[in-house]
Amino acid sequence: MELQDIIRPENKVYAAPELLDQVHMHYCPGCSHGVIHKLVAEVIAELGITERAVGVSPVGCAVFAYNYIDCDWIEAAHGRAPAVATAASRLWPENVVFTYQGDGDMSAIGTAETIHAANRGENIVMIFVNNAIYGMTGGQMAPTTLLGQKTATSPYGRRVDLNGYPLEITNLLKELDGTCYVTRQSVHTPANVRKTKAALKKAFQNAMEKKGTSVVEVVSTCNSGWKMSPEKANEWMAQHMFEKYPLGDLKLS
Amino acid sequence: MAKIKGAVTVNKERCKGCNLCVVACPTDTLSLQPLEVNDRGYHFAYMSNPDACIGCCSCALVCPDACIEVYRVKLD
Structure with a gap:
């Protein structure tokens, strides 16, 4: 069978999600953000909430997420995405609101907003992209940086006596009564991509059913x-x- | 047993040559163009061994720029 006989519309089994705009993404080659954007776009389309989904984009590499996923977006001040999402979900309860934050936004400058939004049990989805470094500003140490990891501001590796321990914010959120679903996933293999998509779908369904805050760490x-x-x-x-951030569901209820 | 035959198309202008699809491919179908580059200067991915493709979608799932489309047919 020749290639042109296989490459026909009726044989197509995978294509880029329609909600993902066909513009050039500014991310570096191989960045995990692209895969996560793709999964979010797929999940929103599959749940049929394109007209109701409102994203809150952070400050960080993912700040331009509103240019890439074709749903409604609000750009929040640095770290304040959960606070903005609280307002959006309370004022328009029919909407499905999600935040898309990196580790600088969610576990450094926005720790207070994150913890209180989760503690109030707001009906939002928090997507937390943890890459253990401040990517946008040039690779400085983040609260989630591993011990011994070399960054621009810890050139000899992160030290406990100087910099403290890595912050596992997802484990903190798990303890709060307001969260209904807390999970940690990754997107480095095809199997993990599928698992992350299932986790995102569950999180969005929880938000649609007003069950409380869902946190998906990637x-x-x-x-x-x-x-x-x-x-x-x-x-x-x-x-x-x-080793520090083991994958799996931390809380299911 | 029915045999599966697959093929992929790569949006070569969108591809950034990150090599993740080449690593994820279980049948060594894909490679990066060794000499040719796209408008942005990236060595884009292409099917270097099209006969091996089984249409498993592994490459498309891990592609961060969503530039791979997968096609699959069942041969009797």
Whole structure:
């Protein structure tokens, strides 16, 4: 069978989601953000909430998420995405509101908003992209940076006596009564991509059913910040990040 | 047993040559163009061994720029 006989519309089994705009993404080659954007776009379309979904984009690499996923978006001040999402979901209860935040936005400057929004049990989805580094500003140490990890501001590796321990904010959110679903996933292999999509779908369904706050952490790579090739970054993540940030559901209710 | 035959198309202008699809492919179908580059200067992915493709979608799932479309047919 020739190639042109296979490449026909009736044989298509996978294509880019329609909600993902066909513009060039500003992310570095191999960035996990692209995969997560794709999954969010797929899940919103599959749940049929294109007209009701409102995203809140953060400050960080994902700040331009509103240019890439074709639903309604609000751009929040740095770290304030959960506060803005609270307003959006309370004022328009029929909407499905989600935040899309990195580790700088969610676990550094926005820790207070994150914890209180989850504690109030707002009906929102928080998508937390944890790559253990400040990617947009050039690879500085984040609260989630691993012990011993070299960054621009910890060139000899993160030290406990100087910088403290990595912050596992998802584990903190798990303890709060307001959260209904807390999970940690990754997107480095096809199987993990499928699991993350299922987790995102469940989280959005929880928001539609007004069950409380759902948190989906995606352990990701920042190959530019880590100074590695994309495939080496994935290997490094599997070797080192999963020890501190083990994958799986932390809370199901 | 029915045999599965697949094929992929790569949006070469959108591809950034990150190599993740090449790593994810279980049948070594894909490679990066060794010499040719796209408008942005990236060595884009292409099917270097099209006969091996089984249309499993692994490459498309891990592609961060959503530039891969997958086609699959069942041969009797």
